[in-house]
Amino acid sequence: MLDLLEVAAEPNRRRLLQLLARGESTVTELAGAFPVSRSAISQHLLLLAEVGLVSARKSGRNRYYSLEEAGMARLRQAFDSFWTHELDLLVADAAALNSRTPHPDPPTPQAGEL
Amino acid sequence: MLDLLEVAAEPNRRRLLQLLARGESTVTELAGAFPVSRSAISQHLLLLAEVGLVSARKSGRNRYYSLEEAGMARLRQAFDSFWTHELDLLVADAAALNSRTPHPDPPTPQAGEL
DNA sequence: CTAATACGTTAGCTGCGACTAACGCATTAA
């Protein structure tokens, strides 16, 4: 599996990325937040590393994983590239239909946002 | 597979969503844009329908698939929910590193997706 | 030193996702 978006989309890996956004962490620490084994988490991390979304630093007998910023930027670009202008228009319509909450930020094509 | 992001992330289904963003289309028409069979495309569409991203309208002996706007809005929200503030900060740093254009409004020639 | 403990990875299994082939059903042609 080489596809960036597909790799990042898997629920456990998504969660891993979010946890790592808080800061670097070991496999065991991360695994504590999941119902599955360390092994499973380790393999998810290896896959994330393979596509350049994370990297590891060895210290003692621990390996500290952390987000690879350039990779995450590529992920962001991939999603933005997927989310074409047509989709923006469609979703804007949908939001107008079923929301009494006046959209505060979301549909605004902010520079750093989206 | 019930996960919205995961369903949408698969490359063929991603492409289907993009094609449908241009307007409704039949299974056969859509399949023409892929190297795989009508059957495969039909099954991808059925899955997309199951999670509410598309819907179908029958006319003659054709079924016209089109995007479900509310579902696409949910997809957007799911991604925004995943992309936490921490990630925004990290990616902002990464963008600052390898580009003098900090805000990707112009079509960046980087993305190899799709 | 040896043994024990804890870390992360590799070996092996299983279920399910993605695909082609076979099918049912309409529509159109004869």
Added chain:
DNA sequence: TTAATGCGTTAGTCGCAGCTAACGTATTAG
């Protein structure tokens, strides 16, 4: 009417993604 063509879906196969169990390795206790 019947036959033929084209539409989309269902039946069945295969490979691989995701998991647990077993392992290698390295630190720490004795």
